[in-house]
Amino acid sequence: MKPSDEGYAGKKILVLGLARSGVAVARLLHRLGAEVTVNDRKPRREAPEAEALEKAGIQVVLGGHPEDLIHREWDLLVKNPGIPYQVPLIREAETLGIPVVTEVEIAWQLTEAPMIGITGSNGKTTTTSLVGRMLDRGKIPARVAGNIGMALSEVAPGMGEEEWLVSELSSFQLKGTLQFRPRIGALLNLFPAHLDYHGSMKDYLDSKKKLFVNQQPGDIALLNKDSGVCRELAREMKGEVWWFSRQEEVERGVMVKEGWVTARLPVGEEFPLLPASQVRLPGVHMENALAASAISLAAGCPADALREELRSFTGVEHRLEFVATIDGVQYYNDSKATNGKAATSAMESFTEPIILIAGGLDRGVDFRELVPVFQKRLKGIVTYGEAGDVLLKRAKEAGVPLRERAEEITEAVARASRLAAAGDVVLLSPACASWDLYTSFEERGSMFKQAVHNL
Numbered sequence: 001m002k003p004s005d006e007g008y009a010g011k012k013i014l015v016l017g018l019a020r021s022g023v024a025v026a027r028l029l030h031r032l033g034a035e036v037t038v039n040d041r042k043p044r045r046e047a048p049e050a051e052a053l054e055k056a057g058i059q060v061v062l063g064g065h066p067e068d069l070i071h072r073e074w075d076l077l078v079k080n081p082g083i084p085y086q087v088p089l090i091r092e093a094e095t096l097g098i099p100v101v102t103e104v105e106i107a108w109q110l111t112e113a114p115m116i117g118i119t120g121s122n123g124k125t126t127t128t129s130l131v132g133r134m135l136d137r138g139k140i141p142a143r144v145a146g147n148i149g150m151a152l153s154e155v156a157p158g159m160g161e162e163e164w165l166v167s168e169l170s171s172f173q174l175k176g177t178l179q180f181r182p183r184i185g186a187l188l189n190l191f192p193a194h195l196d197y198h199g200s201m202k203d204y205l206d207s208k209k210k211l212f213v214n215q216q217p218g219d220i221a222l223l224n225k226d227s228g229v230c231r232e233l234a235r236e237m238k239g240e241v242w243w244f245s246r247q248e249e250v251e252r253g254v255m256v257k258e259g260w261v262t263a264r265l266p267v268g269e270e271f272p273l274l275p276a277s278q279v280r281l282p283g284v285h286m287e288n289a290l291a292a293s294a295i296s297l298a299a300g301c302p303a304d305a306l307r308e309e310l311r312s313f314t315g316v317e318h319r320l321e322f323v324a325t326i327d328g329v330q331y332y333n334d335s336k337a338t339n340g341k342a343a344t345s346a347m348e349s350f351t352e353p354i355i356l357i358a359g360g361l362d363r364g365v366d367f368r369e370l371v372p373v374f375q376k377r378l379k380g381i382v383t384y385g386e387a388g389d390v391l392l393k394r395a396k397e398a399g400v401p402l403r404e405r406a407e408e409i410t411e412a413v414a415r416a417s418r419l420a421a422a423g424d425v426v427l428l429s430p431a432c433a434s435w436d437l438y439t440s441f442e443e444r445g446s447m448f449k450q451a452v453h454n455l
Contacts, residue, residue, distance in 0.1 A: 009033030012073055016089075017080025018042060018060075021103040023049050024151035025078055028106070030058050037061060039069060065089050074098050078106060081172035084197055102176030104169060107152035109179070113143075113159035116166045116295060117211050119174060120188030120224075122342045123288045126281070127188060128168040129316045130292035130309065131299075135164060138296070138305030142166055146173075164299055172197065175207035181214035184298050185239070186222040188291055190229045191341040196363050205229070215239035220298050222291065225250055240266065242298060244290035254294040261290065261310065263297055274307050280314045285349070289313075318445035320346055323452050328422025331452045334429040335445030340365065343431035344373045352425045353379035355402070355416045357409070357448070360432030362386035367394045367431065374398035380419040382412045386436040408437055409444060413451035426452075 011034045015026045018040035030036045037059040044050060050060045061069070070077075070092040077093050077100045085091070085100075093100055108115060118128045125148060132144035145155045146167035159165055167182075171194060174180075187208060198204040212221050212233075219239035223230040226247050234241050243250035249257060252266045260272040261279065279289050293306050315321060323331040334346045338360075347354055354377050365387070371394050374381070380402030383391040388405055395403050402419045406412035409428070416426045428448045430441075438444040 011035065011075040013037070013076045013078060014039065014069070014074050015078045016040075016083055018047055018049055018062075019080050019082075021151040021153065022078075022080055023053065025103045025106050025153040026053060026058055027056065028110070028153045028157060029078075030056060032110075039065060041065065070096065070098070072096050072098075076101065078103060079176060081170060081176065085175070086199070099178065100176060101178060102173045103151060103153050104146075104167070104173045105177045105180050107156035107165075108177075108181070110153070111156035111159050111165060112161040113156065113163045113165040114161065114183035116164055116184045116186070116299065117169045117180075117182035118167065118186045118188070118291075118295070119169045119171070119208055119211055120186075121191040121339070122337075122345060123188045123285065123291075124168045124170070125316050125336065126285055126319050127186070127288040127292050127295075128166060130281075130288060130313055131295050132166050133313060134292060134296040134301050134306055134309045135166070135299060137309050138301035140164065140296075140299060140301050142299075169211065171204055171207040174210040175203075177210050179214055180210065181216070181219070182211065184220045184222065184295055185211040185215060186291055186295055187211065187224065187230055187233070188287065189224055189227055191339070209233065209236070212237055212239065222253065222294050222298070224287065224291070225253075225255075226287075242294055244287065244294045246286055246290065254290045254297070256286070256290070261293065263293065263303065265297070271303065273303060274310060279310050280312060281310075285315065285320060285345075318441055320349060321445070323449050326417070326452070326455050329417065329420040329424050329426055331426045332428070333445045333448050334427060335434070335441045335448060337429040337431060338433045338441060340367055340370050340431045343429040344370065346427060346429040347373050347377040350377070350425050350427070352423060355380040355382065355420045355424055355426045357382050357384070357412045357416055357426065357428045358391050358431050359383040359385035359388040359412075360430045360434050360444075361436040362390075363433070365390075365432075367391055370394055370431065371398045374400055379424060380404075380416070382406050382415045382419070384408055384412045384437075385430075385432065387432045391431070409447045410451040413448060413455070417455050 013034045015038045039061045135142040142164035144166045221237040221239045222242045225243040225245035243253035245255045264270045318335040321333040337343045375398040378400045381395045382404045384406040404415045434441045434444040
């Protein structure tokens, strides 16, 4: 049973983190009558949101975490997803029995809209965006929120049961859920990632599984049949299991069959959607197209809307985004590839010789898994940032003939353009987070695009 709006009146709630979602959930809980305090390590000069929150009657504590911040009087702690659970104040809250959640839990509790939750190590943004476009084209009422667009708690409370709330969800967000139950939950894939945050692959997997733990018969769990992890998880599902697959036939869901994207529904109906060759998404992103199609069909979207969108959708910004062709060289921005698996998927999407630009935050990853794809796909590599040296070392082991080191993205683009010849692809697919030099993968991708246009 979801709490009513009145369930938060008079509650003492601590919101940790003054990012977009933190500001949104603080305002929402305050409107519902809670006594809200927001805490952030940022100094006041870096927190322009603080003044407006204080004027609304929300207490804001900045510049660090006071020693007496965590105490038994808190009824709830809502934390920014990026704050690790290992930090002392989170551990102290859990020791005191204070529930610790992320904004996802609050948004779900306070909306009448059925939710679609999409997670995975790679492909979340592309799939979520495509689902939103398919539902819109099919005239199915829906809103996309969360990591894409507005915060969930900004839009969820005003939505009705006739609308779908489509959300991209990270393991960080899901770990902080308790009763969260999406009507449709989709796990696209699972590879080792964010282990510095989770501490172990088990915790990472357990966090992803929270998408499904509260589902009941009548809900839908969509899984990747080409993934061994997903096939194992299917045994634990309480909801109806749907599949997507590039390689195998599925009992219900969407697959590639005899060169066609084909749907098979639970009632036994099977029908082709379109030739796989007509799907505009490049390379391995065919999986995202299949997953989005299955989700949209499960949400009641007409097949014609799926066909039209699959023929027109070319992807999202910073995810295998075509930038320009200059002197016969194609430039692609895949800044959102923040791990080795995502970078591998990008490289395997091309048959042309690749000059790869890679690097970024050093998380202690050795990148040995990249050596085989470097051997098969790369003509050259330009590395940059903290992890640049180890990536250059792996490229040397792989026998990549052209190898250079740069300090940052603009220099890397210039060097890559000199290494490339007509018919080549210059691909930014960093395999690393951006935070050593840039505030986000978006900033990094925008710098790459600007550098390309300045060639």
